[in-house]
Amino acid sequence: MEKLIGHLHKGQFAASLNYERVIFSRDAEFEDLNIIESDIIRNAVRDMGIEKLYTHQAESYRHVKTGRDIIVTTPTASGKTLCYNLPVIEDIYHNRSVRALYLFPLKALGHDQQRSLENFISEIPLGGGIKTAVIDGDTDKKLRRKILKDQPNIVISNPDIMHYSMLAKREEWDSFLSGLKYLVVDELHTYRGVFGSHVYNLFARFQRLYPNVRIISCSATIGSPAEFASQLFGREFVHVSKSGAPSGRKHFLMFNPDIPAAALANYLLKVNIEAGVKTICFTKSRKQTETIFARAISSDPTYASALSSYRAGFLPEERREIERKFSEGKLKAVISTSAFELGLDIGGVDSTILVGYPGSMMSLWQRAGRSGRGVKDSLIILIAGNDALDQYYVRKPELLFSGKFEELAVDRDNTEINEGHIICAAYEKPVARDEAYYKDNAALIEKLSGEGRLFEEAGGGRLFALGRYPYGDIDLRMAGESYTLNCSKIMIATNSGRRVYTENFKGAVYLHRGSQFIVTDTDRQKREIELQPFNGNYFTVPLTEKQTSVLHERERRTDGNMRACFSDLRVTERLTGYSKISARTGEKLQDIDLEEDPVMFETKGMYFLIPPVFRQEIEAQGMNYMGAIHAFEHAVIAMLPTVVLSSRDDVGGISYPYHPQLESSAVFVYDGYPGGVGIVKRAFGRIRELLETTLNQVKFCGCEDGCPACIYSPKCGSGNYPLDKQGAVYLIKRLLEADLKEEEEEKPVIKCENSGEVLVYDIETKYSAEDVGGWNNSHKMGVSVAVVYSMNTGAFTAYREEKINELTERLASARMIVGFNNIGFDNKVLSGYGMPAFRGTFVFDMLADVRSLTGQRFSLEKLATATLNTGKSADGLMALQWYKEGRFDLIEEYCIKDVEVTKDLFLFGVNNGFIHAPVKDGSMIRIPVKWKEILASYL
Structure with a gap:
């Protein structure tokens, strides 16, 4: 490792090395195995080669044994699995009627967990009577019925099965669930945003029917984890945070190259592979994953056997083959989206390369933690891209080591999501007005009753849902229905309905495992996308138009010259066409028009009212006013993840020089999901901090007229035109000041020819x-x-x-x-x-x-x-x-x-x-x- 680091210090990109730091190794802290109550289980643990427990494993064991609900947030590879497997297996061994349900957000994690459980059970004398089973979307109905008939002690599954099967078909599952003592929920941090709002409702429905279950949860490191778990489950949790696991020395290098981050990633991947360093390269998008992979194998075809891309959309058998080969060492490196961020068992990894800051401290250190298992030295390389968030940390790299992690929160007030789950709850069991579930949701339940979506019992005591299978109306992950991508009638991949609209339109270029395809047809009835091989030298970028209207104002805020409002909004988005961009030069080659129906949805967001006098001031200085507010919109969205855990894809925006409903110039920022997911709501509470951070990022960016590090957005539907950097700086400064008198704010400086019709x-x-x-x-x-x-x-x-x-x-x-x-x-x-x-x-x-x-x-x-x-x-x-x-x-x-x-x-x-x-x-x-x-x- 030292030799590799020395090479990077002297190599052709040494001048781009912006920051480095050594995170020193940490010794293990142990407790004796004697805390395990059962001699048989204690001996089995010893037979697994474990002579002592890490202190956090022992602490977790004690809390579970005393009946506490816990959340464990120790680092990646610290042995969190034993925190729940040890007490659960011990209890089941001595009482075979005990049942446990393990939930993981990804199917691959469930299969990993079963292998870990079976290894543990194999060390226990007469442990063969403990049955485990995986039930997920790949388990056919016949096998599922057989598994449930045989009554396993532990079922390994995911929230989707809990919703679409366990609660929807309780007659099949009730025998297992009625004996349930433990609910294990791993990777708890993934249940955020819109997915978190759904899962919050799902757990509320589940606990309404099975209230006596004990909850053991694990998460990546986040801010206030016990509070987050309490929001999700409505219970108090004990937080186990101090890790007793050892950690090797980690070398952290940050590069800020003057070439594209993806190009430097290609170079570093080749250096690592040639040095025999097992590597995961994390990217921020599927397209970037495929682009890096395609360029690597095109420059040297021999890398095709040592390197692979990995992302959502691959077929299950493809993903599992890549996981197996990487774990066995047949692959030397994998280029992945966040899919490998979670705890898949892929063996020891020596180095992680992060192509861009992943959007949160939580993700950064979760990804970085994939390398350096045990006490081995490891290498973490962060390649800063040109976008605003990356360059923010280029200037302030020490913030990456501040130990401050984002606080997660669940939006429990998403009416659209909550209503669907309430109907499901009433379908599972009529809702009585004297039960806690009714009291928690009384207003919405009565609303649904008044709309004829719930029906009151003749005596007035309970409310029923009479529809057939309401579960299909709920999309837990808000991804839309899945589409298949076919080439010559052979399915090669899948994609979600939400992505298809802007990724797989007719004429779009699609990358898959180093090969290029072009979309020739999209059949929305059959949910099929037809592809054909493509040899062109361009890629495609969608062009969109948007409109936003205010449905209901929730909260206003005044701070200096800034007037902002948090509101319910209606957004209309329409794909108008796409641009062909040269893969060689990055120049636009052509714009193509498309005929696509618009997409409408209601969400929550905030808008900034821009005082009319600011337009006069900006234009008097020769700056472009539309460009100024447009750049302001982009910059605020780019910096929003510094105050609220989110990514650029979670948030949308639009700028109006004149909004007819508000009768003012306005800039909107909104949650990009129907119903809203609480991101902008939390940002609204820190709105001045957000604007100050945005101002500093744009003002001190080294570019002259704007760039991806300050005001350019990769999502812009109008091709980043018009934009005015200096106008945006001036506008934000004026909003943060406090010099306008009320009559100046209300003065109708902007003349509007709007007829009012x-x-x-x-x-x-x-x-x-x-x-x-x-x-x-x-x-x-x-x-x-x-x-x-x-x-x-x-x-x-x-x-x-x-x-x-x-x-x-x-x-x-x-x-x-x-x-x-x-x-x-x-x-x-x-x-x-x-x-x-x-x-x-x-x-x-x-x-x-x-x-x-x-x-x-x-x-x-x-x-x-x-x-x-x-x-x-x-x-x-x-x-x-x-x-x-x-x-x-x-x-x-x-x-x-x-x-x-x-x-x-x-x-x-x-x-x-x-x-x-x-x-x-x-x-x-x-x-x-x-x-x-x-x-x-x-x-």
Whole structure:
């Protein structure tokens, strides 16, 4: 190891070595095996080669034996497994009726645990009677029934099985669960964010039915772990934190290269492999994982047998083969996303390379802890990338060793998530008004009863759920339904529905284990993505548009010139196309338009109101105001992980020079998940600290006009344009100051031409999709007639093509425009005339909203017939024929009728809170909508 480190000090990238530190070795602290009560188990432990227990193992053993719930947070490779296996196996050995359930977030961890358990049991005389079994998503139904019939003492599983099987099919599981004494939950830190909100509800439902279980949990090092465990389980926990395990010396090197971090990672991987140093290289994305791997084997094909990529999306058999080969030493290095961050048994590792700061201290040291098992020396290399968070720690590397770990918290107020679990709880067992579960959820339970989603017992005592299998309506990991990726009809990978929208669109380049593919088709009905091999020299980046509206304000905050609000929001996102980027130069080659339906969801977030005078000040200095607020948005999101555990992918944002609902310039930052997950809520509580950190990062970045280290975002849907670094610095400084008088804040400096109208509109085209070469060319279809209805005046106005500028100006000046498939179609047609962006107008698409609620695409004709008992007077094909005949009067009459139907359907939803839709069997369903709240914000 010393020789390798010496080489790095003298090698070609020695000048990039920014910081180094030695973490000295630590001696073990032991307790005698005599604390183990059973002679047989004590001897079995000794037979495993363990002569003494580490002090944290002994402490855990004592607490479990006295009936305490515990959480253990000692470092990686400190022997946490024995903290729960020892007391559980001892109890089962002497009382074979005892049952234990082990939960792990990943299937591979469960299989590892079974091997560890079986090794322990094999050392116990007559221990063969202790049965263990793994039940996960790969266990077929027949084998699952057989396992449960044989009644194992320990079932190893995951939260998904607890939700979709254990509680959903209690008649199959009740015999096992009724005898349950121990619930072991490992990798507790993974149950955060939206997943944590689901798991909190899941554990509440489980303990409602099986309250007498004892809980043993383990976690990576986090801030306030006992409080976090208490939030998840609603119990008090004893925290076991002081590790007695030995630790070898760790050499920590930080590089800040002037080449891409991935390129330096390739060099360091080759150096480590040639030096015989077993290595894990951690990346921050799937694409980066595959890119590093592909470049390594393309530069030297012999590395293909010594190196592998590893990430989610690989088939199970692929992952297990890589794990086995790496553990056996057949692979010298693995390039991985966070998938290897958790405690998979992969044998001793000598070095970890981190390509970029992983977003949290917890993840940094969890990853770093994968190397240096036992007392061996190890090497940790952090390669700083160009993004803001990495460069923040380049300037302040000592903070990495401060010992301050992020505090985790569970958002227990996510109404959308909580409601789904309450319905499941009532399905499992009717909810009585005198039980604790009701008292904890009374307001939501009564709301669900009032909406007809729960049904009250005739006597008024209990509430029931009558639907069939409500569990399928809940996506624990909020990943969406899984898609298969097929090449020549052979499945090569999978991806989650949430990622598919922006990763596997038609034309996207996909990397898999060193090979390139291009997406040729996406079948959302079958959830299949077709690929074909690709030899091009570019990669693809999605382009998106977003809109945000405020549904409900929860908390306001004033601090100096800063005015901020935490609110319920509605976000509309739409994939508009993608850019082809040269793999060789990084330059944009081409932008390609796409026709994709928008995605709508409700979430929680905060917005900053920007005082009008700041715009005058910024523009008076020759700076770009839109670029300033856009850069401010990017920088705040980039630095948010310094105050709240999160990653850039968890948070979204949008900047408005004028937001029609707020009647002000505003910058939004929101949780990127339906319902919200508590990230921005916690950041809102530390908002001044967040802005101060952001200001320092942008102000002291060494670039001149902005870069990924300060204001550029890899997620930006508009290609990082426009951005103004100096404008952002000026804006943040002014927000943190306290010099504005109230009348200056309220002074309407920004003149808004917004008419205040709320409009409903529709257009008819001159040409069909077939005439212009497909729906992707809708901007070429042209407008024959467009009709606008004003909710303010009640008047219809028709526009022909010669007045298209008047139409677009009126739409762009309105406060809100309402249509049916207007985002997906009408606005694309209008874009052919150079229509301006709707920066001051809220665009509402009823089709997109209904589809986001139901997952189905309904026509206006079907919805109007089901809801209003009236339909359209004709169809688009007839309107095209009338255009050819010059019958503009008939087109105008037809278009007015369409707008009237659209308006009436919208107002029905506003007034009633629902609309109707037909389903296949001829029945009508009621779709709840929140259009009243939306309209009230703009009318």
